[in-house]
Amino acid sequence: MASRELLDDVLAIRWPQPHRPEDDEAPGHLPGTAVADAWKLRSAFLQRLEAATAEHSPDCDPLLAALEELVATKKAADEQIRLLLAYGRVYVTPRPYTLETLGQAAGLTPSGVGRAFRSEEILTAGTLTGRRLAAVEIDDHHPDLFPGDASRRRCTWGGSKNNPCTDEPKYAVTDKSDTRWACCDSHLPGYLRSRPAPEPNGHSM
């Protein structure tokens, strides 16, 4: 297939021209906003393709380039979804969004929402919004913080007595009785959710 044909076909799939009956009657009619926007995106894609062809290789493939762009868009959207879920669960106080509510909006099961974000997303959401976690004490893990037990070596906050978490501890977290525990990346969201909401009078801040 000639490369021009391939390019035209990719453009036709990626930015299909909406059929409007009035076009038949009034050729030369000004395109609607949606059509104009699609046209802009299409032109931008062509420009990027031209630039890539000039820079890298003369046979830059429009089909592969379109796929790569869509995957990048999808990844960025997934990342934003994870950040919004983390924000809604951890930073919205005093009543965080429920797993059910968030799941319905995000097309996930309630347990899927719980698994959708980890400590990384929680911390990023906090950085982006400038929100601080209330009534939470988290430090970087260091063996010296613990008086010589399992917490020096592994995550002791997660897991159970019979089925301990063996992951590498990354944080030192403090529970309601001021006892310090070692916590791994995957158990930090659980720790954060277990914290009480801040008192409205600032008592617990």
Ligand SMILES: [Zn+2]
């Ligand atoms: Zn753990």
